[in-house]
Amino acid sequence: MKISIITASYNSGKTIRHTVESVLRQTYPDFEYIVVDGGSTDNSIDIVKDYQVAFKGRLKWISEKDKGIYDAMNKGIAYSHGEYCNFINAGDKFCSSSILKQVMDFNHVADIIVGQDLHVNEHNKIVSRSVLPRRYNLLHFYITTIPHQSCFIRASLLKKYYYDTSLKIVSDWKFYLQSIVLGGHSVAAYNNVIVICNPRGASSDNNRIKEEREKVLKDLLPAYIVNDYQCLSCLGEEFIENALFLFNNHWIRFLVKKGLAIMVKIVRIFK
Numbered sequence: 001m002k003i004s005i006i007t008a009s010y011n012s013g014k015t016i017r018h019t020v021e022s023v024l025r026q027t028y029p030d031f032e033y034i035v036v037d038g039g040s041t042d043n044s045i046d047i048v049k050d051y052q053v054a055f056k057g058r059l060k061w062i063s064e065k066d067k068g069i070y071d072a073m074n075k076g077i078a079y080s081h082g083e084y085c086n087f088i089n090a091g092d093k094f095c096s097s098s099i100l101k102q103v104m105d106f107n108h109v110a111d112i113i114v115g116q117d118l119h120v121n122e123h124n125k126i127v128s129r130s131v132l133p134r135r136y137n138l139l140h141f142y143i144t145t146i147p148h149q150s151c152f153i154r155a156s157l158l159k160k161y162y163y164d165t166s167l168k169i170v171s172d173w174k175f176y177l178q179s180i181v182l183g184g185h186s187v188a189a190y191n192n193v194i195v196i197c198n199p200r201g202a203s204s205d206n207n208r209i210k211e212e213r214e215k216v217l218k219d220l221l222p223a224y225i226v227n228d229y230q231c232l233s234c235l236g237e238e239f240i241e242n243a244l245f246l247f248n249n250h251w252i253r254f255l256v257k258k259g260l261a262i263m264v265k266i267v268r269i270f271k
Helices: 016-024 044-049 069-079 099-106 138-143 155-160 171-182 206-220 223-233 237-246 250-270
Strands: 003-009 031-037 059-063 084-087 112-120 126-129 151-154 187-197
Touching: 003 016, 003 069, 016 031, 016 044, 031 044, 031 069, 044 059, 059 069, 069 084, 069 155, 084 155, 099 112, 099 187, 138 171, 151 155, 155 171, 171 206, 206 223, 223 250
Parallel strands: 003 031, 003 084, 031 059, 112 187
Antiparallel strands: 084 151, 112 126, 112 151
16 A cells, blocks of 8 residues: 655755655655655755665655645645655654554554654754544544644545645644544544654744634634534543543433533633
């Protein structure tokens, strides 16, 4: 089963070599590597070209101006021939040379396979490690998202919901809402680290993130659903998930739902 690994890059000459070598070291035989460069003015593409022979025909690259990272990712999707796509950022690297094989051995049926990402600082010290939730539902996505670099997504799904290039930060978040929450596509949780992420400045504008998310929610969901989840989110995802997990009894579930409805009303009153 072919995997398409895609890197969107712009002026990444200082970091892209680590990523390219990480992909090149993979022992899984059936993959292609696509580098979509946004018309870099540094030596990024020269570095990529250095590995053309080593990849033995599995490396493709383009370099031209684009409209941002999601436009570049869409180009990579359009060029891909794999059944699954993974987007690894310039500067990031796979956690091991066998990770593609491990993921495909774990599951090659689900529409989206989600693993963990490990964040390190400039001194290569671990800063954080993502934790996989019990469920990928609207509540989860209202609070957080899935990092695209630790996902393997069916190419047919990406070609159905191409990334929205009008969004600068949360287009992948919108994709997950469309495909998982509204589309009901299957997700498999691979509870191991897939990629090691280096520090970067992207996606750090919290105000822009909030604005774009609110726009997406308004476009995709009825207002009453958005309002309910805004109220429930203050209780915390873990609290609600644990409560629903523990209360399997029909009558207790009924009482919990009634209780949550009352809590929503109370929160609305004092909001």
